[in-house]
Each structure stands twice: as structure tokens, then as C-alpha cells.
Amino acid sequence: MNKKLLLILIAAVQAGCAPDQTSSSNLTAQACTVPLRQVEGNTKTLSQNNSNDKISISSISQFKNFIVKFKDHTAKGITPSGQTVKEYKVKGLTLKVVANNSYTFSMNSTPNDTAAKLHELVQDNTVEYVEPDYPIYSTENDSLNDETALIETADAPVSDRDRVSVQTMTDQWSLGKVDVQDAWNMTTGSKDIVVAVLDSGIDYTHKDLKNNMWNNPNEVINGRDDDGNGLVDDIYGWNFNGNNSNPIGKSTSNHGTHVAGIVGGSGKNIFGIAPNVKLMALKFIGEDGSGATSDAIRGIDYAVKKKVFAINNSWGSNSNSKALSDAITRAENAGVLFVVAAGNGSKGVGYSIDSRGWYPASYTNSNILTVAATGSKDLLTGFSNFGRRMVDVAAPGLSILSTVSGQGYQRLSGTSMAAPLVTGLSVLVKAANPALNYKQIITLIRNSVDRVSTLTNSIASGGRVNAFKSVRAALNAGPNPSGAVGFNCTEEQ
Numbered sequence: 001m002n003k004k005l006l007l008i009l010i011a012a013v014q015a016g017c018a019p020d021q022t023s024s025s026n027l028t029a030q031a032c033t034v035p036l037r038q039v040e041g042n043t044k045t046l047s048q049n050n051s052n053d054k055i056s057i058s059s060i061s062q063f064k065n066f067i068v069k070f071k072d073h074t075a076k077g078i079t080p081s082g083q084t085v086k087e088y089k090v091k092g093l094t095l096k097v098v099a100n101n102s103y104t105f106s107m108n109s110t111p112n113d114t115a116a117k118l119h120e121l122v123q124d125n126t127v128e129y130v131e132p133d134y135p136i137y138s139t140e141n142d143s144l145n146d147e148t149a150l151i152e153t154a155d156a157p158v159s160d161r162d163r164v165s166v167q168t169m170t171d172q173w174s175l176g177k178v179d180v181q182d183a184w185n186m187t188t189g190s191k192d193i194v195v196a197v198l199d200s201g202i203d204y205t206h207k208d209l210k211n212n213m214w215n216n217p218n219e220v221i222n223g224r225d226d227d228g229n230g231l232v233d234d235i236y237g238w239n240f241n242g243n244n245s246n247p248i249g250k251s252t253s254n255h256g257t258h259v260a261g262i263v264g265g266s267g268k269n270i271f272g273i274a275p276n277v278k279l280m281a282l283k284f285i286g287e288d289g290s291g292a293t294s295d296a297i298r299g300i301d302y303a304v305k306k307k308v309f310a311i312n313n314s315w316g317s318n319s320n321s322k323a324l325s326d327a328i329t330r331a332e333n334a335g336v337l338f339v340v341a342a343g344n345g346s347k348g349v350g351y352s353i354d355s356r357g358w359y360p361a362s363y364t365n366s367n368i369l370t371v372a373a374t375g376s377k378d379l380l381t382g383f384s385n386f387g388r389r390m391v392d393v394a395a396p397g398l399s400i401l402s403t404v405s406g407q408g409y410q411r412l413s414g415t416s417m418a419a420p421l422v423t424g425l426s427v428l429v430k431a432a433n434p435a436l437n438y439k440q441i442i443t444l445i446r447n448s449v450d451r452v453s454t455l456t457n458s459i460a461s462g463g464r465v466n467a468f469k470s471v472r473a474a475l476n477a478g479p480n481p482s483g484a485v486g487f488n489c490t491e492e493q
């Protein structure tokens with residue numbers, strides 16, 4: 001093996017994207033945390049307060065797709081008359097519904113013309129804000145696939161934190177690491193608990209997943225919208241990327257299928273940490289590895305309306321979208337737990353999301369539970385983001401064996417793999433004690449970690465999750481749990 005290729009391989013493993021060929025039966029696509037490569041800098045949301053800021057407008061005028069939010073109850077002539085109404089015409093723009101009073105629109109004009117239209121729009125006092133409908137890219141399109149970047153990653157200085165690079169793993173090492181067998185002696189989850197996997201879809205025909213797929217109880221396949229939510233035959237969830245009823249994860253988008261198996265593989269060959277659960281498939285990342293913020297928002301709102309227990313979010317962005325934040329707030333208000341991957345760093349090297357925003361991990365909603373990735377020695381992986389304030393817990397995320405499409409299995413690494421383990425853990429906790437709300441569950445999971453000295457300064461809880469301790473604490477909390485309410489997940493002292 002020549003030196004250059006070796007460097008690339010080392011870097012790929014450090015970047016969390018190298019499948020381990022020793023135990024995979026299906027090596028097709030690679031994926032890890034879906035990193036969203038977007039314009040550097042954060043908030044580019046326009047409102048009347050900054051509508052005269054020509055720099056703000058020009059900075060987003062190169063985008064083609066936007067989200068506009070009208071002020072509640074004041075939007076002229078665009079009040080939705082029902083879910084069946086999909087489009088509106090305003091100021092020469094065709095608006096498509098995203099959420100209540102929020103719409104997407106596209107412009108194929110020059111940057112100057114786009115800027116003029118944005119200026120006109122944001123001056124309208126019925127408009128609350130306008131921002132780009134930020135594109136979301138999955139790993140396949142990211143710089144992680146760039147050879148130069150990978151070599152730089154291999155040579156990049158490692159921070160003073162302890163990091164783990166390549167380790168030899170046995171099958172499903174992560175489950176033993178978090179003491180799952182002892183937890184399973186108390187509960188293996190519940191078919192009454194629904195988790196939405198907001199990702200690139202789920203291969204719902206996979207033998208380890210098909211028995212754990214959520215089925216919309218008020219919808220049958222008959223070409224009609226039986227439950228009246230505007231979506232025809234949404235049985236397993238919805239494909240928001242393709243706007244159809246088939247949210248399957250294909251071989252080109254294994255990410256979501258892999259994530260789903262970590263949450264709730266039924267144990268034919270792969271055990272999810274919660275082998276008893278229902279998985280809702282919400283696809284917003286397309287086969288080309290990209291998606292739109294507006295489709296992620298549609299997925300969140302779908303899950304909230306269906307009253308899921310939790311949403312797994314193994315993706316992120318360096319753009320601070322007000323519209324996405326608003327959607328997470330709607331989930332928060334509905335009591336939905338929102339588990340988020342901390343992100344895979346920049347060019348495969350993790351950084352602090354306390355000081356450099358990575359969203360949604362860096363939003364401050366109380367329902368967000370942010371997860372970093374550790375290896376078998378409980379060291380933070382080289383690619384994992386961290387943050388003493390913004391990252392709640394660590395969980396195994398290196399060389400994780402799980403399901404991929406075509407009845408296959410594959411090892412993948414990433415904070416994408418760590419987050420669903422914690423999502424599944426939250427299912428065990430909820431099953432053990434249904435009286436716990438999301439705030440109490442976040443508190444409980446944080447307080448029952450195995451503390452690791454090397455994580456003290458990089459993770460809020462200072463540790464890696466322990467399923468046995470969490471489930472035991474849930475049972476001990478009893479039918480009237482108290483004391484954990486009011487917990488602030490980003491400001492633990």
C-alpha cells in the first residue's frame with residue numbers, strides 16, 4: 001500500500017466514514033453523520049429590524065430557494081384554507097406551505113433582482129422573516145470525500161483532548177459497553193413508543209426492521225388521504241424529499257436505515273438498543289445525498305402531529321435557521337424529545353460547538369439532547385464535536401454494526417451512530433417509567449452516565465451513557481417523578 005493511500009484510509013477512519021470490511025455483509029455505500037455544508041457564518045434571517053441591511057440581503061441573494069414566515073394572523077390573502085391547498089400567489093411568487101404561516105418560494109433571477117424582491121418582501125409588515133431554504137448535504141457530497149481534505153485531516157494536529165482512532169471491535173460492542181443486558185432484564189422497550197427517524201429513509205422491508213415499523217393507524221393504501229393530513233397513503237411516514245408515500249432508504253442512502261437499526265433493530269441479526277419500539281420513516285435527504293431545511297421542518301411537524309415520543313436527528317448544519325429553530329420549538333411545546341448528533345467536525349476533526357455553532361445541536365431548546373461519539377475505550381473519537389455546555393452525553397459511535405438496505409449489515413462510524421443509541425435508550429427509560437416527561441428523561445440520562453475523566457471538560461455530563469443505570473433510575477423514580485423538572489440541558493453546573 002503506498003503512503004498516500006494509507007493516509008487517505010487513516011483519514012477516512014478518523015473521519016468516521018470507513019466501513020470495516022471484516023464483518024460487513026453488504027458494502028455498498030458509505031455514510032456517517034450527515035454534515036450540512038453551507039455558507040459560512042450563521043444567521044442570515046431577514047426581518048424588518050434589519051431589512052435595510054443591504055449586506056444581509058446581498059449575502060443571501062445568491063440562493064434560489066427561500067423560506068418566508070408571515071406574522072401570525074396578519075398575512076394578507078394567504079391564510080391557509082386547508083391542508084389540500086398547497087400553493088398561493090403573493091407578490092408574483094408561488095408559495096408552498098411549510099408550516100402555519102411559513103412558505104417556501106424559489107427565484108431563478110439574477111442576484112440583483114433576487115435582492116430587490118427580498119427587500120420588497122421584508123419591507124412588507126405582514127412578513128416576520130425571510131431566510132434561505134438552506135440546502136443540506138449528506139456525507140457523499142461533503143469534503144470528506146475530497147482526497148486533499150482527507151490527507152490534511154490525517155496530518156492535522158489533534159487537540160489536547162484524548163482521542164481514539166482505529167480500534168478493533170467485536171460485533172455490537174456498543175451494547176455491552178452501555179450495559180444493555182442488565183437494562184433488558186428490566187425492559188426492552190415498548191411497541192407503544194414511536195420514534196421518528198428524520199433522515200434519508202428506512203428500508204422498511206429489512207428483516208431486522210419490518211416488524212418494528214410504525215404504521216399510521218388511520219391510513220390505508222387506497223389512493224386516498226384517509227387521516228386528512230394532506231398526504232395520501234402515508235403508511236410508514238413520508239418522503240418529503242420526493243413528496244411521495246415511499247420513505248424507503250435505498251442503497252444510495254443507507255444512512256437512515258443504519259440509524260434505524262441502532263434505535264430499534266428487532267434482533268434477527270442486529271439488536272437495536274430498544275428492540276421493542278415503533279420506527280417512523282421520515283425521509284428528507286434524497287438519493288443524491290442532499291435535502292432542504294424546509295423538508296426537515298415538514299418532517300418535524302409531521303412527527304409532532306402524530307405525537308411521537310422522540311425524533312432522532314443524525315444530521316446538522318452550520319447555518320442557524322430561524323425556521324428550523326421554530327419547528328424544534330413546536331416539538332418542544334408538544335413535549336417531543338429531540339435527540340441530535342453533535343456533528344463530525346470540520347474535515348473529520350471535531351470542534352467545540354459551544355463556541356462555533358452547529359445546528360440543531362447548538363440550539364438551546366429544552367427538548368434537545370445532544371450526543372457525542374466515543375470508542376470502546378470511552379475516549380472521544382477524533383471526528384466528534386464536543387462542548388461542555390452544548391453536548392449532553394457521549395455514546396458509542398465508532399465502528400457500529402447495523403442494518404443497511406438489501407437485507408445487509410455494515411459498520412459505520414459517526415455521531416450519527418451515537419445519537420440513535422441514546423434515542424433508543426430514551427425509549428427504554430420511557431418504557432420503564434411512562435410517567436417521565438422529556439425533561440426528566442434528559443436529566444435522568446445525563447445523571448446516570450458512567451463518568452469518564454477524559455470527558456469531564458468536553459461533555460456536559462462528563463460521561464458516556466449507561467443503559468442499566470438509566471433504566472434503574474427510571475424505575476426508582478416511581479409513578480410520581482419529581483425533582484428533575486426545570487432542568488436546563490445547556491446550563492448544568
Ligand SMILES: [Ca+2]
Binds near residue numbers: 219225231
Ligand atoms: Ca394521510
Ligand SMILES: [Ca+2]
Binds near residue numbers: 223226233234
Ligand atoms: Ca389512504
